[in-house]
Amino acid sequence: MKMKMKSNVQFVQGNKACILGALDAGYKFYGGYPITPSTELAELSAVELPKVGGKFIQMEDEIAGIAAAIGASLTGKKSMTATSGPGFSLKQENIGYAMMAEIPLVIVNVQRGGPSTGLPTSPAQGDMMQAKWGTHGDHPVIALTPESVQETYYMTIRAFNLAEKYRMPVMLMTDEVIGHMREKIVIPNKEDIEIIDRVQPNEKEGYLPYGVKDGETVPKMASFGDGYRYHVTGLAHDETGFPSNSNENAKRLLDRLMNKVNHNLDDILDYEEYMLEDAEHIVLSYGATARSARAAIKQMRQEGIKAGMFRLKTVWPFPEERLLELSKNVKNVLVAEMNLGQMVLEVERVVKDNAKILFCGRADGEIITPEEIVETLKEEF
Amino acid sequence: MKMKMKSNVQFVQGNKACILGALDAGYKFYGGYPITPSTELAELSAVELPKVGGKFIQMEDEIAGIAAAIGASLTGKKSMTATSGPGFSLKQENIGYAMMAEIPLVIVNVQRGGPSTGLPTSPAQGDMMQAKWGTHGDHPVIALTPESVQETYYMTIRAFNLAEKYRMPVMLMTDEVIGHMREKIVIPNKEDIEIIDRVQPNEKEGYLPYGVKDGETVPKMASFGDGYRYHVTGLAHDETGFPSNSNENAKRLLDRLMNKVNHNLDDILDYEEYMLEDAEHIVLSYGATARSARAAIKQMRQEGIKAGMFRLKTVWPFPEERLLELSKNVKNVLVAEMNLGQMVLEVERVVKDNAKILFCGRADGEIITPEEIVETLKEEF
Amino acid sequence: MNKYVKKYLRNDKLAHMWCPGCGHGIIMHQIIKAIDNLGLDKDNICVVSGIGCSSRAPGYMDFDTLHTTHGRALAFATGIKLANPDMKVIVVSGDGDASAIGGNHLIHACRRNIDITTIVFNNTIYGMTGGQFSPTTATNDLASTAPYGSIDRPFDIAKLAAAAGASYSARSTVYHANNLEKLIEEALQVKGFSLVEAMSMCPTSYGRRNKKGTVSDMLEDYKETYININAFNKLPLEKREGKIEMGVFKNETYPEYTAEYQKIIDRLKGDK
Amino acid sequence: MNKYVKKYLRNDKLAHMWCPGCGHGIIMHQIIKAIDNLGLDKDNICVVSGIGCSSRAPGYMDFDTLHTTHGRALAFATGIKLANPDMKVIVVSGDGDASAIGGNHLIHACRRNIDITTIVFNNTIYGMTGGQFSPTTATNDLASTAPYGSIDRPFDIAKLAAAAGASYSARSTVYHANNLEKLIEEALQVKGFSLVEAMSMCPTSYGRRNKKGTVSDMLEDYKETYININAFNKLPLEKREGKIEMGVFKNETYPEYTAEYQKIIDRLKGDK
Amino acid sequence: MSRENLVLKVKPEWCKGCGICVHFCPKNVLELDEDNKIVIARPDDCIKCGLCELRCPDFAIYLEGDENEDEK
Amino acid sequence: MSRENLVLKVKPEWCKGCGICVHFCPKNVLELDEDNKIVIARPDDCIKCGLCELRCPDFAIYLEGDENEDEK
Amino acid sequence: MTNQFELRLSGAGGQGLLLAGIVLAEAGILDDKFATQTQSYGPEARGGASKSEVIISDSEIDYPEVRTPNLTLALTQEAADKYISKDIMNGIIVVDERVKINPAIKYEKLISVPIMKTAKNKVGKAIVANIVSLGIIVEATNVVSKEAMESAILNRVPKGTEKLNKMALESGYELAK
């Protein structure tokens, strides 16, 4: 008799899981430009979106891709753009725009080897800092890093939820390994998935597109075409959305933007603590590299080395407080990432002298092996 | 009788001083796109370059501007591009290219208020992190921050020298205040200015455009048109310049790129120590804000508060070692910058628990006042 | 208050920020008149711009308005239109915004023939940043970045749009304000990509440097220089010198992008 | 070894990375033949590309060669040419590279009429990234991002370049290789911006999905479809259906950018 | 609405004194005052042709009719 | 150089077996072998027309003459 | 890492090894095991040799790349030259009979059989060489059950080709016996 996978089980690439998650989150618009290794996100969107009445458009470049996605989001559609390294740089100006104008948007970056064209078909985690600092000026960033195909599915849904809830672009930072690897995923029942939609105003009179009540951080967002007739600009603006040169307005706006994330860390921060209860050594990792870290920890545990993992699921915001707390009880914090040292800088900043910080990184197109992690730690013994 | 300024004295804007310095450094090509508050750099280049047989071109956008400047540099001309916040983001992909392909280039960013279009005619220091992390992948960065019109002149020369010496783009990070303010500058005698030119090969046979002898970090650079017929790419490449998928080659290349800066910190790092001998409080600042810091320190010294300034002249590389050393002898390190917290993160990372770190920042389009700095420090007493 | 102003502008935002004599206000006036002529629903209009003096127009117009990044208005507008094809989407853009940094988005919007009406406020200069030459600055004109006279050759935006595939393309000037209104009205009725190039004077950043006299002189210049394309074509060659064509350059019907997309959606529904 | 290969290619880099039957090798062959015909100095030629399969060509060519970022070849080349006007600057670019992300640089290079010869390797697809449609993909063609048939309308690159101001613009195909060689040779002699659009087959990313048969079938298709523009214009309208013009679309003389710049320098010298 | 019922109005706060309306008025009705603000100097000469309104970049001069209906 | 002096040569390492030369050879001179590499199956039929060389995308087949001069 | 089996399937582009890898991994999943599949991409995959890698394991798979494959398949010489290296071999090598193995390479077992010929002549279509290969692999390693393998194939192949593919699979079993 023919064996079949359960109807809610699929064996798919990470990039496909991302699109499946997006669709389950209510995804309706893709604007982008193809680039390896993110291209499947465009291709699958082209196939799937029209089936659900959504729209896919391949624009003339990455800049236009994110611009179209922002435009679509303004009409109330859940939108996404996807890219990799060089394309991510091109999108930065408009990422800043979406931050400033508070437009919900999911930006997927399937990371590849850099700098520049670099190693286009090899994995990397070299855009972590770009995710936070690629634009000019200060604004908060939310960036998620899945470690598996299944988690890509869930995190994509979460990315849409956070984008809608906080009215801001949210980044999903995967990499060539996670994007192209196939694994089994289980699609949950619709009822078991929480879907968050942006809060829309219900009163046109006195609608303040950038105004909040005391203590709130996220203004209600009307859709273009719904008759609110409001103005959106990337200039510093006041609560009405119109440009303002006043320093006080600029300060109030920027503070509120920062607080959207800083005041909601409890809701946003996400990490995994793996075998940390009795750990003497923390391996901090994220994304594909966390898999190697997990293998390394299993191996070390067998050898009696008390290692555990602190896995970032949100790289930005960075879980400072928890890491600081954890670091006080360990000897070493080893950071493993596929770059020459990015999140490790944040770890150094947070951990200070509480533990020794070790670094295991590479940026030559190969994923870090469990053995490299083990060795980096053992050199300390 | 009519009084005249000495012939080597001028009362000019920072942007003009930049062009005067560039010309004295041997500047021959400008490619760019106008944007406030950097526009004068283009305008003055358009006036001056053809007078010295150089070329100015206004391209169709910022991306094309830096691309043209890189192309010109490959023919042996000392090249510059200039921009401000949003344009700086657009240039990032090609900044990464110039880093990877090792093309000397000076990039001036006259910073303005962000994020996004933000406060286009107001000063800011909100691109400090973008300067380091705007591209994808890992590579070293050299970024200089002048605090006055006179220093803009000198630092522009230094930017060209470093670019040529280390075969890489060098950033001059000024801001709207320094760029638009007029001050007196004194132009030194030609003999008193050190001008560095790139090292060119003299042997076509066996020329390795990306090859160095043991211990060296910077390969010789031939000019296009000189008959070397070599290949330049943004892909990972070997010593011959041709693409290579080998992990070892990628690693060797990236390590060498990093070492160009990391092994030459003595030559590159630059900072000023002002009244630090007996200081109990360090004010760390740079660019226009350092002027307020200096005023604040003078004021505090009069009140008997032992404050001094550590002024970054190279923000990147960051003078870690010296700061760590200094921080061990003080109570507070106060960071003053026109943003919501950028270099202060680096300070936290370096200083750790050696001193208390205070932050005085603003990003509302106004330059920080000396009083704000004084107050921030006094709150600690 | 002028009835169009009352009805379509955000009066609390006026007086606008444009310089005395800037032509941009005249163009904005014709746009709202054209909208009124067609009786379009205010709640269903979206005006999108990039960055520049011209791109400040949406802030004064009482619709859903979007002031984006420099050069990218058409890309944002494309997303809006495709996501909500029922909206009337209008892009206002400067010559720099539309044809320098935004040139690619312009030709691609033309190629796709997406139903957007673009009004280019062409003052042949970068007004906002103080007078650098733009892709439409005439050769030999002076500009802050062309201190010895521009050596660049200018684009003819209306013709370029036609060549790139737009359904409709036309040109007029702020002197010919009634004609401009008519062309905008016509463009707004096109189902497909339409573009109206509106020649506008910038006394501050262009006129002064190029010794063009008063703004009234500049308007008189338009009167002299621009003649209807049909009249132009009838002129003997030697008389064409110094004249520029205005009027409708192209008006053709092609499949429209969002309608074609809808066909795919309908087809897929049918397949179920 | 073929004498052109010996003389102009980096033989140690061959065999090249292109797929079996990819037309790009045929184009590269015609480029080096044209260079040889003109007896150009190898040391004084620079070949610049962006990113794409086609953009890998410079790596095989024994000149100063520059492989830049996607779409930006012409901007880099503009810097090279202006900084060193004595060099012969050739840009090779894919249809995506030249007309999608690089479309703006293309029209602006045309507008400036800078002395660069651009060869567009047009396989009407993004080959390198596996078959997404490009701005030249025919409507209704299938592509990985047009699974239901493309609804985009294609650019005619040769005509667009002509409209944007190029001095010379022409088209041929890899089937008509000798003709292609002749056009490239002609383009290289133009003092100003010249463009040759070379139609090239991509069996891997285009042919297979669109059921175009073998590469030989695809070449036979070119033979059938492309006819000389003069012959085309003589055809009665009903016979033009399904045919595409090739040959020279434009060949005019305009002031060249670097020469005009030199005049400014000379003028300023005179002023001293 | 017939021309006679129209009333020529100005909004000096918005006028920037560019002089366009003055220049193009066929009847020489308009002037700029000391502060460079528009003044209807010779109202009786006005033929309500609307050319001033047509090209005023600042919406500062216009012919107003009985627009009660519009205003609702 | 006259056609007769030309020699038809192949460089099988570079041949990718696309079959273009085989298809367009007017004299049916060429074949692909089991490994999909070019073979001059009927050399005597070759008229040295050069069409194979013209369209071979891989520089793997060509007519070689006495090119001593070129080689220096 | 107990009971983890790593495979590398290599050959020329177009030989269907990507599909073979997926089918193999899906068979593993049908057997209630864990599986990952990865492949070479981009220019690397353009023409020339390409590879598809599969890991099948009793427990969750952490590190997802194949480093020292327990089994390597190479259908062409180029693939063998590229992907069978002496540094990394320790397991079974399966090659088409025409492929020559560098004598310096050490292996546990070499299965050199007429895969291409069998597909072309015996089964009748060269294109099923990938399925023939799967038959060999399953027979030689039992990494997945035959039942799962058959089901996995049937779940993936186009309608109308089921018989052909079953035949191919069985010819594979035969070749490995």
Place this chain on the structure above:
Amino acid sequence: MTNQFELRLSGAGGQGLLLAGIVLAEAGILDDKFATQTQSYGPEARGGASKSEVIISDSEIDYPEVRTPNLTLALTQEAADKYISKDIMNGIIVVDERVKINPAIKYEKLISVPIMKTAKNKVGKAIVANIVSLGIIVEATNVVSKEAMESAILNRVPKGTEKLNKMALESGYELAK
């Protein structure tokens, strides 16, 4: 901050106050003092009021912006409304006679004189109002020497206009007496 004098010169775009600021600062330099000059930019400067700020000091100038000007000049009402604010005033105010000052504003001294009229009628060109203003400022404050001021003007103004400008300056001296 000993002996530092801060000035804000404001008026309509095109009234030459940018030049006035530069000339004033250059006069300071001729007097061997330190000087900085800044101005308003961009859309803010488009039409409407604009300003030019100067600091003249005996020692190096650190903080470069004018916050509480020792002297503020306003040639138009709009400029006065925008730049003469009660929060920041403590010094001398110089305005054209037609400008009205908000009564809430406190100042050390108000010089309200016919600057525009003098330039237009007495000197003969409205455009030299900026130089007339400099005359008033120098006479009223001695912030720079008259010799330096005259030289600074002559160094900057176009050939042929020296006399006109000198006249303007002197009319300014007169107005402030």
